[in-house]
Each structure stands twice: as C-alpha cells, then as structure tokens.
Amino acid sequence: MEPMGKVLAINPEKCTGCRLCELVCSVYHDGVSNAARSRIKIIKWESEGRYIPTSCQQCQDAPCKIVCPVKAISRDEKLSRVMVDHNKCIGCRSCVAVCPFGAMGFNVIDHKNFKCDLCDGDPQCVRFCDMKAVDYVDADRMNLPKKRAAAERITAAQREAAALMSESH
Amino acid sequence: MALNRKIAIIDLTTGKIDIKPIPLDIRKKFIGGRGLDAYLLYNHTKKGCDPLGPDNTLMVSGGILTATLASATSRCHVMAKSPLGGMLGSANGGGFFTPELAWAGFHHLVFKGKAEKPVYVYVHNGKIEIRDAKNIWGKSVTDTQWAIREELQDEDVKSLVIGPAGEKMVRMANVMTGIKNSAGRTGMGAVMGSKNLKAIAARGTMDIKIAHPKEALEFNKRFIDQITSAKVNQTQGTLGTPFIWGATNSWGGIRTRNFQYNQMLYADEIEPEAIDENCLETMGPYHMAGCFGCQVHCRAKYKIATGPYAGTYDEGPEYTSQGGLSSEPDIPSLENLLVCNHLVDQWGVDNLEIGSVISWAFELYELGILTKKETDGLELKWGDAEVFQEVLRRVCFREGWLGNTLAEGGVIASEIIGKNSFDYLIQVKGVSNLHSDERATPGLALNIATASRGSDHLRSRPAIDLYHLPVDVLRKIYSSPVPYDGPLSSEHTEYIGKPWQVFWHENCYMGVDCLGICKYHTTFLGATLPNFEDWSKVLYYNTGLEMSPKDIWDVAERSNMMERLFNLREGLTRNDLKKGDMLNHRYFDEPTRRGAVDAVGKVIDREKFTKMVDEFYQYKGLDENGVPKPETLKRLGLEKEPSHLL
Numbered sequence: 057m058e059p060m061g062k063v064l065a066i067n068p069e070k071c072t073g074c075r076l077c078e079l080v081c082s083v084y085h086d087g088v089s090n091a092a093r094s095r096i097k098i099i100k101w102e103s104e105g106r107y108i109p110t111s112c113q114q115c116q117d118a119p120c121k122i123v124c125p126v127k128a129i130s131r132d133e134k135l136s137r138v139m140v141d142h143n144k145c146i147g148c149r150s151c152v153a154v155c156p157f158g159a160m161g162f163n164v165i166d167h168k169n170f171k172c173d174l175c176d177g178d179p180q181c182v183r184f185c186d187m188k189a190v191d192y193v194d195a196d197r198m199n200l201p202k203k204r205a206a207a208e209r210i211t212a213a214q215r216e217a218a219a220l221m222s223e224s225h
Numbered sequence: 226m227a228l229n230r231k232i233a234i235i236d237l238t239t240g241k242i243d244i245k246p247i248p249l250d251i252r253k254k255f256i257g258g259r260g261l262d263a264y265l266l267y268n269h270t271k272k273g274c275d276p277l278g279p280d281n282t283l284m285v286s287g288g289i290l291t292a293t294l295a296s297a298t299s300r301c302h303v304m305a306k307s308p309l310g311g312m313l314g315s316a317n318g319g320g321f322f323t324p325e326l327a328w329a330g331f332h333h334l335v336f337k338g339k340a341e342k343p344v345y346v347y348v349h350n351g352k353i354e355i356r357d358a359k360n361i362w363g364k365s366v367t368d369t370q371w372a373i374r375e376e377l378q379d380e381d382v383k384s385l386v387i388g389p390a391g392e393k394m395v396r397m398a399n400v401m402t403g404i405k406n407s408a409g410r411t412g413m414g415a416v417m418g419s420k421n422l423k424a425i426a427a428r429g430t431m432d433i434k435i436a437h438p439k440e441a442l443e444f445n446k447r448f449i450d451q452i453t454s455a456k457v458n459q460t461q462g463t464l465g466t467p468f469i470w471g472a473t474n475s476w477g478g479i480r481t482r483n484f485q486y487n488q489m490l491y492a493d494e495i496e497p498e499a500i501d502e503n504c505l506e507t508m509g510p511y512h513m514a515g516c517f518g519c520q521v522h523c524r525a526k527y528k529i530a531t532g533p534y535a536g537t538y539d540e541g542p543e544y545t546s547q548g549g550l551s552s553e554p555d556i557p558s559l560e561n562l563l564v565c566n567h568l569v570d571q572w573g574v575d576n577l578e579i580g581s582v583i584s585w586a587f588e589l590y591e592l593g594i595l596t597k598k599e600t601d602g603l604e605l606k607w608g609d610a611e612v613f614q615e616v617l618r619r620v621c622f623r624e625g626w627l628g629n630t631l632a633e634g635g636v637i638a639s640e641i642i643g644k645n646s647f648d649y650l651i652q653v654k655g656v657s658n659l660h661s662d663e664r665a666t667p668g669l670a671l672n673i674a675t676a677s678r679g680s681d682h683l684r685s686r687p688a689i690d691l692y693h694l695p696v697d698v699l700r701k702i703y704s705s706p707v708p709y710d711g712p713l714s715s716e717h718t719e720y721i722g723k724p725w726q727v728f729w730h731e732n733c734y735m736g737v738d739c740l741g742i743c744k745y746h747t748t749f750l751g752a753t754l755p756n757f758e759d760w761s762k763v764l765y766y767n768t769g770l771e772m773s774p775k776d777i778w779d780v781a782e783r784s785n786m787m788e789r790l791f792n793l794r795e796g797l798t799r800n801d802l803k804k805g806d807m808l809n810h811r812y813f814d815e816p817t818r819r820g821a822v823d824a825v826g827k828v829i830d831r832e833k834f835t836k837m838v839d840e841f842y843q844y845k846g847l848d849e850n851g852v853p854k855p856e857t858l859k860r861l862g863l864e865k866e867p868s869h870l871l
Contacts, residue, residue, distance in 0.1 A: 072522040074515035092430035105526035
C-alpha cells in the first residue's frame with residue numbers, strides 16, 4: 057500500500073485569530089468573500105485571547121461517509137482526504153449532524169454541504185498563514201514538534217539534575 | 226460584489242430607515258470609507274450644529290475593499306462633528322466589525338436624530354432593526370458585546386459599542402469593538418451616547434463577489450510577502466506597536482510631564498520586553514493577535530500579574546497607551562500601564578486624549594492654577610499612579626468637579642478653569658496631541674498643526690522622516706503618482722521638503738482610509754510598503770473598478786479638501802489656536818531639555834514654520850488664509866458642494 061498523503065496540522069498556539077484562512081478559502085473555492093462558506097473556521101474565546109482553527113480531520117473511518125445514505129462520500133487515498141460527490145448527494149445533512157468536529161458545513165445559498173478538500177494538495181489556508189498556525193505535513197510527521205517539545209522538557213530536567221549533582225560534589 | 230454594498234440612513238428620532246445603493250459616480254469621486262464619510266458629513270450637517278445634539282450626523286463605514294482579498298481590510302471609520310473642538314470628528318479602528326457589516330450587505334451607515342431611549346441597531350443580511358438597549362445600557366465595552374450575542378443568540382455577531390464614558394457623553398469617549406480595537410479619536414463615543422445609541426451589531430452571510438478571484442489571490446500573496454518582509458512589520462508583529470518606544474524615547478521624542486520634557490526617565494520599566502517578562506503568560510510563546518486578514522498582528526495579549534487586577538486579560542498596551550498613560554503623567558510603572566490600559570478599554574475612552582488632558586491637569590496643579598479645592602481633595606502629583614487612576618475613573622464617570630470638568634475635553638475645560646490654563650494645553654483644533662514631542666521634527670510639527678482632525682499623527686505624519694533615508698530613495702517615494710522635483714532632505718530636523726512630504730502622506734493616508742486598509746500596510750512606518758500603484762491593482766482585482774494610481778490620488782486630494790471645507794464652515798482660520806492650523810506657543814518658546822544631540826535644545830522656528838504652512842497650502846491649492854481657491858474646487862469637482870447626491 058502506498059504511504060499516506062499529507063494532512064493539515066493545526067497549531068492553535070500560533071494562531072493570531074486574523075481569519076485570513078477563512079477569506080482565502082471562500083475566494084478560492086467559490087470566487088466570493090464569505091466567511092460562512094469557509095471550510096476552515098477560527099473558534100474564539102475573545103475574552104481570553106484564545107483562537108482555535110478548526111477544519112475537517114479527513115478521518116480514516118469517517119462518520120460522514122458511514123452515515124451517508126446514498127454513498128456520496130468517499131475517501132480519496134491519494135490525497136488522503138474525504139470527498140463529497142454532489143451528483144449523488146441528496147442534501148439530507150446527515151453528515152453535518154454526525155461530524156464530531158463540526159467540519160461539514162451546509163450552505164444556505166447553494167443548498168449544498170461543503171467541506172475541506174485540501175485544495176487538491178495546495179491548501180490555501182496554509183499558503184496564506186504567515187504564522188503557519190495551519191500547516192500541511194506528512195501524516196507521520198505531524199507529532200514531531202510535540203515529540204521535540206516533550207524531549208526538550210526532559211533535557212532541561214536532565215541538565216538541571218546534572219547541575220544539582222555537580223553542585224553537591 | 227463589493228460595489229453593491231449599500232448605504233443606510235437611519236433616523237433614530239423617527240425610526241425611519243432609508244436603504245439605497247451607492248451610485249458608481251459617487252464611488253469614483255470618493256471611493257468609500259473616510260472619503261465618502263467626509264462627503265456625507267458635509268452634506269448631512271448644518272453649520273454650527275451642536276456636536277452632542279440631534280442635528281449632528283454620525284457615519285460608520287467600511288472601506289470599498291472591506292472583507293475582500295486586499296489584506297488588513299478591517300478598518301472601520303467613524304465620523305461626525307467632534308464634541309471636543311467642534312471641528313471634524315473622525316476616528317478609525319480595526320477588528321472584525323466592518324467585514325461582518327459588509328457580509329451583512331452594508332458599507333455605510335448614517336445615523337441622524339436621537340433615540341427616545343437607549344437603543345442598539347442590528348444589521349443582518351440586508352435588514353436593519355432598531356432594538357431596545359435597556360439590558361445592555363450601563364455595561365462595559367466587552368460585557369456589552371457579549372450581552373448582545375447572548376440576546377441575539379449568535380456568537381458570530383460583531384458589535385461596535387460605547388462604554389460607560391460614551392453613555393455619559395464624556396467628550397473623549399471612543400467607539401470600540403472586540404477587546405482593544407478602538408475608533409479612538411475626537412470623541413465619537415460621546416456622539417453615539419448623545420444619540421442614545423449604545424451599539425451597532427452586525428451579522429452577515431451574504432457573498433461579496435470578487436471580480437477576478439485568481440488574480441486577487443495571487444496578488445494578495447505578493448502583497449503579503451511585501452508586508453511580512455518589511456523588518457518594521459516583523460518587529461511590530463512580535464512586540465506590538467511599543468517596539469518604537471525605546472528608540473523614540475532615548476532619542477527624545479516622547480512628551481513627559483505634559484510638555485515639560487521630551488524624554489521619560491526609567492522608561493525601560495514599560496518596554497514590551499518588560500511586559501513579556503512580567504505578565505502571566507498563558508498564551509505560549511506566540512502572544513500576538515491580529516485584526517481581520519492582517520499579517521502584522523500588532524496587538525499583544527497579556528494578563529496582569531500583580532495588584533488588585535491580577536489575572537485580568539487585555540490586549541496592548543499599544544504605543545499610545547505607553548505615552549498617554551505613562552510618560553505624560555510620568556508614571557514609570559508597568560502595573561499602572563497595564564491597569565490603565567484595561568480601564569480605558571473597559572470604559573471606552575481614548576487613551577491619548579484622556580492621558581493628555583489628565584497630565585495637563587497635573588501640570589496646572591503643579592503651577593497652582595488648580596488647587597485641592599478644584600480637585601476635590603486630590604493631590605495631582607507627577608508619578609502618582611493611584612491618583613492618576615482615580616482621576617481617570619472620575620473623568621470616565623463624570624464624578625466631582627474635576628471629573629466633570631476634564632470630561633468636557635481640554636478646550637472647554639480650559640474655559641471653565643480660566644486663568645492661563647489654556648497656554649499649557651497641547652492641542653490643535655480641540656484635539657490633544659498624542660504623546661510625541663515634535664519640537665525637533667518640523668515635518669512632524671507641520672503634520673499635527675494642519676491635520677484635519679486636530680493634533681494627530683495618523684493624518685499626514687511623514688514618520689519615515691526619522692529613518693534618514695537617502696534623498697534618491699525619498700525622491701522615488703515622493704514623486705509618484707504625481708511628479709515632484711522640489712527639494713527633499715534626509716534630515717528630520719530640517720524644514721525643507723517637509724511640506725510636500727506632509728501633503729503626500731495626507732493623500733496616502735486618505736487613500737488607505739477610503740479603501741479600508743490599515744496604515745501599517747502602507748508608507749507609514751515602513752518605506753517599502755504598498756501604496757497608490759499597488760492599490761490600483763488590488764482595487765481592480767477585487768472590485769473590477771478601474772482606477773489609476775493618479776485617480777486614487779485625486780480621490781484622496783478631493784476627500785481631504787472635503788474635510789477642509791467642513792472645518793472652514795465650522796470656523797477654521799489659519800492662526801486660531803482653538804480652530805486653526807496653529808501650534809501651542811510652547812512649541813516655539815520652550816526648548817527641549819533632554820534627548821540626543823540633534824533633539825536637545827530645540828524649538829520650532831516660528832518664521833520657518835509659517836513658510837512651511839504657506840508652502841503646504843500652495844500644494845493643496847489654498848490661498849494664504851487656508852481657503853481653497855475657486856480653481857482648486859473646480860479642479861477637484863467640489864465647486865457645487867453641498868451637492869446632496871446621497
């Protein structure tokens with residue numbers, strides 16, 4: 057089996073809450089500016105300064121795919137994404153209801169559901185985010201920054217311990 | 226598309242709402258935002274109207290590029306006759322309100338009359354509703370916003386609100402959205418309060434068609450690279466606007482003890498690095514917040530670590546908070562700065578104006594012009610944080626003689642206080658200067674003297690003057706989109722060439738204000754940032770409107786003249802200290818006492834200053850009294866104003 061493709065890696069710590077990702081997402085996909093059409097959305101706790109980008113996780117066992125009564129949702133393994141076939145879709149919104157991340161949207165202007173398609177491999181949210189709060193990385197590398205951060209904590213502790221040891225001698 | 230965003234004229238007295246399109250020929254003449262607001266103000270107010278009466282008209286607008294792919298298009302413009310000096314009132318803030326307003330179908334809202342009882346206005350997908358504000362009246366800036374969301378049951382509602390200071394018509398009250406974003410200057414919050422208008426809430430899901438989406442995306446990417454590659458923005462995006470604090474202070478450009486010194490001692494205490502070290506860090510290594518679509522993200526997030534406000538979250542403190550709340554009253558205390566920054570944000574008052582006016586009162590107390598009798602027992606001593614915070618509270622809530630008097634703003638307060646108190650007030654056109662000291666920088670002094678909204682840096686300041694750029698670089702910037710072959714000087718202490726620079730920046734800043742873009746994305750603090758040439762393209766890709774760089778320059782010149790016409794109608798005369806293009810005598814008579822070699826011992830030379838104003842007037846097409854010549858009005862197409870086309 058071919059190795060899995062890239063995934064969106066979200067690092068909320070870096071997000072400045074500017075929502076440019078929402079804007080470029082709607083312009084790229086629909087040719088219009090409208091945050092309500094964006095596949096990515098920044099959820100905010102403004103009074104704490106907390107901003108969390110949310111988008112489709114492109115699940116392996118995607119609940120939207122499982123629940124779809126007409127099999128309009130499928131996985132595209134090449135780009136590691138979950139896709140909707142609007143020729144089959146009947147607009148029942150079961151996928152919207154079942155998605156645990158709220159990542160499946162429903163557009164009241166076009167009466168269609170919509171979700172992140174990773175812009176066919178060149179996600180515009182990533183391209184435009186100067187902080188790289190949203191990044192596009194190989195799935196098996198996604199946890200690397202966290203590994204490194206954890207390792208750094210351990211080395212810091214080790215150094216401290218070493219310093220204490222040398223002091224006591 | 227952006228061009229089909231509408232204008233609504235809302236009569237709060239009768240409840241009548243008139244919604245109409247903005248005709249294309251008006252767009253081409255004023256573009257939108259501040260330019261169109263200036264047209265509306267001149268056409269919808271009568272000479273001499275009471276700024277806090279029902280006859281004043283309040284404009285709230287986005288720029289033509291609001292919510293499009295032009296980067297940092299969040300700017301919200303608020304205009305009315307100012308209750309501070311009775312001249313042009315105009316304020317500009319960021320955040321997320323105007324994109325929401327544009328998605329809700331509107332670019333311009335015009336408020337007339339006065340509601341019988343407190344109301345707020347809800348704009349939602351093409352509809353406008355005037356709602357009872359009894360449940361939100363009295364609330365702070367942020368509580369108001371959260372209460373509106375609660376009431377409308379929609380967490381995506383964005384509101385532009387006033388705090389308690391605006392409700393009480395404190396004349397330096399501002400208009401705010403989010404935690405920190407403020408349309409701060411010229412007392413627009415007091416005008417909202419006078420109309421019983423507590424807030425404007427917006428929520429929209431309407432498409433704004435982008436004329437050329439592919440090109441807009443690609444151009445925007447280039448635009449962003451240009452913006453993020455500028456060192457000034459990288460620094461600002463890490464430290465916030467206080468990044469210029471240390472340099473400006475050590476050089477000697479910071480007003481301290483009102484206007485006694487041009488440098489603050491112990492200024493390291495309030496440096497952004499100190500803020501980073503001392504604040505409770507809950508946001509990790511990245512602690513900046515951005516306005517809509519902006520890569521500069523200049524707002525720092527902080528939590529106060531010590532004192533009675535420990536644990537309180539806010540954003541900033543920006544450069545102007547450092548000045549108005551620290552250097553002018555000479556309080557080198559980080560906790561005081563963070564607390565006061567929070568208080569002005571919560572009560573809804575302009576940090577520059579209130580800091581400046583309170584510091585003026587401190588000086589009057591030192592001189593014996595104010596005594597304990599007038600201060601209701603307070604000892605107004607430099608550096609006393611507790612007293613400063615107490616006066617701040619009294620002004621915002623109009624408590625006692627002192628609070629009530631200062632709440633009227635400097636000019637009216639000086640008339641109440643009497644004696645020679647006015648001589649010490651650092652203001653132009655009724656609006657206090659920010660905390661910068663311009664005695665060593667003639668170009669900057671010309672800027673604040675002639676700025677349409679009074680003493681302010683964001684109208685025409687040639688800030689890059691301080692970088693000592695080579696003349697050929699200056700020549701490249703300042704001879705486009707209109708030719709200029711006059712003198713230019715790299716020296717910031719010089720007088721030559723400055724009038725043209727101020728004229729150029731006046732048009733540049735009007736340009737961004739019409740488009741709805743932030744000034745950090747143009748030739749303000751960075752010499753390499755976009756201006757007319759780039760705007761022409763970005764306007765075309767997003768809206769389809771074809772305007773050359775020169776066309777945009779013309780719009781800016783016309784809009785600036787519109788503001789001048791308003792000021793002239795309200796009594797602007799060249800050398801009038803309260804309504805003219807004139808500086809306080811201290812700029813000419815009191816030499817600076819601190820700072821670098823080229824900043825110490827400086828005054829503005831009165832004769833050279835007069836010549837600068839003369840030259841500036843020539844560029845603007847004004848006669849020696851500052852009145853536009855008939856041919857100038859004809860050239861700009863303003864000879865028939867007020868024309869009442871909208």
